[in-house]
Amino acid sequence: EPEVTQTPSHQVTQMGQEVILRCVPISNHLYFYWYRQILGQKVEFLVSFYNNEISEKSEIFDDQFSVERPDGSNFTLKIRSTKLEDSAMYFCASSEARQGEQYFGPGTRLTVT
């Protein structure tokens, strides 16, 4: 069964450093998403991406964040200058249709020290 994959599973970085989180969505899906979950809290939407552009973003997704689909399979989230409060689990998701089921990857745990 096709699944969303994410790398790395755990990333530790120092405050102020840049990180890139990588995702490979399900191959026939057209809509891609990033969510984050701070430990013990609910899952929060960051950004959605369709047709090679951002289709929607939340207030969390400020200028420190960017997304890219560099080739036909990868989807990346970049945080330019990490802060302590960026420590969270970051989930990538993809869907076939706009309001279709969103399938989540296993997540990347980001720890900023």
Place this chain on the structure above:
Amino acid sequence: AQTVTQSQPEMSVQEAETVTLSCTYDTSESNYYLFWYKQPPSRQMILVIRQEAYKQQNATENRFSVNFQKAAKSFSLKISDSQLGDTAMYFCAFIGAGSYQLTFGKGTKLSVIP
């Protein structure tokens, strides 16, 4: 803005019994979609079930079924014949017809007791 409320932070159920998790939501939209996701200790988000607001028939997936009450803006999840593997956090989620983003509730931690 839409909000999703899960009023039960924690619940427990005996193995093989039935349990119902509650979810209410607030929206001004008439067309939308509702989901339940399961998050086991591994923290992977697993889709359990989906309901379209324009469908009156409640969705079912094996042991999982929903009770969708559109007028009351209620969307509860019933798990029948509970199994130890059902132990997880369960999140209710909403997406409006004009949106791309899922809005999640705070979750209910379900423990299945042997």
